Amino acid sequence: MLLHEMLKIDGGEGVFLAEESLADLISLPVTSEILRSGLKVEDLIEVVEEGGGAHRLGVALRLTEPADTWLLLTDRYSGSRALDGYLQDGAARVVRVEEEKFLEGVVEALAISLRSELFCDACPVASPPLFVPERIEGLERFLRPLLPAGSEVLEVCCGSGMGTQALKRLGFRPWTEDLDSCEICMALKAGHLDSDRAMVLDARLLDRFFPPRRFDVVVGFMVGLIDDVNWPLWREVLVSSSKLAEKMVIYTTYTEREARIVAEALGSVGWAAEVAANPDDLGIYDQWALLGRRLG
Numbered sequence: 001m002l003l004h005e006m007l008k009i010d011g012g013e014g015v016f017l018a019e020e021s022l023a024d025l026i027s028l029p030v031t032s033e034i035l036r037s038g039l040k041v042e043d044l045i046e047v048v049e050e051g052g053g054a055h056r057l058g059v060a061l062r063l064t065e066p067a068d069t070w071l072l073l074t075d076r077y078s079g080s081r082a083l084d085g086y087l088q089d090g091a092a093r094v095v096r097v098e099e100e101k102f103l104e105g106v107v108e109a110l111a112i113s114l115r116s117e118l119f120c121d122a123c124p125v126a127s128p129p130l131f132v133p134e135r136i137e138g139l140e141r142f143l144r145p146l147l148p149a150g151s152e153v154l155e156v157c158c159g160s161g162m163g164t165q166a167l168k169r170l171g172f173r174p175w176t177e178d179l180d181s182c183e184i185c186m187a188l189k190a191g192h193l194d195s196d197r198a199m200v201l202d203a204r205l206l207d208r209f210f211p212p213r214r215f216d217v218v219v220g221f222m223v224g225l226i227d228d229v230n231w232p233l234w235r236e237v238l239v240s241s242s243k244l245a246e247k248m249v250i251y252t253t254y255t256e257r258e259a260r261i262v263a264e265a266l267g268s269v270g271w272a273a274e275v276a277a278n279p280d281d282l283g284i285y286d287q288w289a290l291l292g293r294r295l296g
């Protein structure tokens with residue numbers, strides 16, 4: 001695992017994140033409990049950002065009770081300095097790592113735990129995720145002329161990763177996310193998503209993990225179905241996700257009406273938004289799209 005490399009510990013040693021999800025890395029429920037508990041720690045590694053601001057990214061604690069294992073704590077995404085107390089005596093070893101590598105390590109550790117069903121009593125999902133080759137081919141054809149080669153891509157609301165396959169075929173290695181942990185889990189088990197870039201998270205919280213305009217392009221496939229009732233929610237999802245794009249956003253929808261609603265919303269927050277038709281014989285997926293280019 002990336003966390004072993006980062007902490008420079010043996011691959012056979014157990015290493016876990018204290019928290020169970022990215023959302024919990026914002027509120028730190030378990031970390032707060034651990035810090036209050038006066039846990040007996042055998043060894044300690046401080047993870048510090050390489051270059052840049054040399055921020056502390058996290059602290060790995062080696063525990064022997066109830067089992068010999070490393071527990072990684074991070075307050076990097078919480079807006080707090082919850083870990084300060086642990087480092088006061090200066091007894092820690094220090095490892096340096098790029099901030100983004102650290103996030104990949106965190107995301108991978110959570111994805112592996114999810115995929116191993118560590119967070120579930122029993123798996124309610126019996127069948128593998130839907131995979132429609134014609135849809136993927138159609139999306140690949142549609143995206144090919146739009147996406148500049150070498151772009152850094154974020155795919156929001158990726159579901160089980162069907163659309164992600166089109167991005168991969170075009171040579172991209174997108175960061176992906178969805179609110180639904182079962183969708184991400186199925187996609188990981190099926191090999192549709194990469195564990196170091198597959199996140200379970202409400203898209204509206206992505207800005208806690210990535211700075212504005214971090215990606216060249218943000219995409220979302222079959223966002224919606226958008227109606228009058230859920231539109232305020234989707235508006236927030238799409239407007240906040242778009243803030244992470246430097247150059248372009250692409251959102252596909254089922255109907256022209258949905259694409260036009262999204263275009264109007266993005267047009268009002270500084271995007272040149274164009275609606276494009278993308279009909280095919282299936283008539284189900286990605287029939288319309290909103291193409292947004294950042295103005296200024």
Ligand SMILES: C[S@@+](CC[C@H](N)C(=O)[O-])C[C@H]1O[C@@H](n2cnc3c(N)ncnc32)[C@H](O)[C@@H]1O
Nearest residue numbers: 157158159162163178179180201202203221222
């Ligand atoms: C219609 S599905 C499309 C899935 C996938 N993009 C595809 O085309 O196959 C919409 C997805 O949006 C996800 N979603 C809904 N609200 C979300 C939110 N606030 N943050 C992240 N994902 C969300 C759902 O869990 C669902 O997987």
